[in-house]
Amino acid sequence: MNRLVPFAAVLCLAGAAAACSDRDDDVVQAPAPGAPPAPLPDRQADAAATNAALAFGMTRDQLEDADLYSRADADLGDVETLVLDASGALTHLVVELNGPGDMKVLVPVADVALVDRNGDKDLVTDxxxxxxxxxxAWTPPAR
Incomplete structure (x- = not known):
């Protein structure tokens, strides 16, 4: 019994580390109508997210950490998750809007563009x- 306690503690710590990863649910596949979104396997998510970021002229980390601004330079929110279609193409960004309630919404990629703000790459929208x-509203994948 005493030998099981340290092993269980290691398993809990390993699970906690995985749950705290900054890449958890950063890339998901758009669901079928009425179904929840599904996280992608790491390799597929990495390749798709890298390709999506390159389309904006950004690295994956830059895209996933980008702020969304208005044309009047107001900070509207932060990119949280990349949403891909079945072919792996980026279709939407999940943006956590600034303001009360931490509202997260699906923003179509067609409604955003790259903006360079004094050397920082972010996104802008009309x-x-x-x-x-x-x-x-964004409904995250079930865990």
């Missing part, structure tokens, strides 16, 4: 805060 709040 959508207003009201339009962003009206976008579909």
């Amino acid at each position: 959508l207003t805060p009201g339009q962003l709040q009206a976008l579909p």
Whole structure:
């Protein structure tokens, strides 16, 4: 019994480390209608996210850490998750909007563009805060 306790502690710590990864749910595949989104296997997520970021002229880390700004330079929110279609193409970004409630919405990639803000690569949109709040809410994958 005493030998099991240290082993169980190691398993708990390993599970906690995996749960705390900054890449958890950063890349998901868009679900079928009515189904929850599904996290992608690490290798597929890495390749797809890298390709998606390159399309914006960014690294994966830059895209996943990007801020979303208005054309008037107002900080609207932060990119949280990349959403891919079945072919691995980036279709939406999950953006946590600034403001009360930490609302997360699905922003179509077609509505954002790269912006260089004094050497920092971020994203810009013509959508207003009201339009962003009206976008579909993000429902994270079940764990």
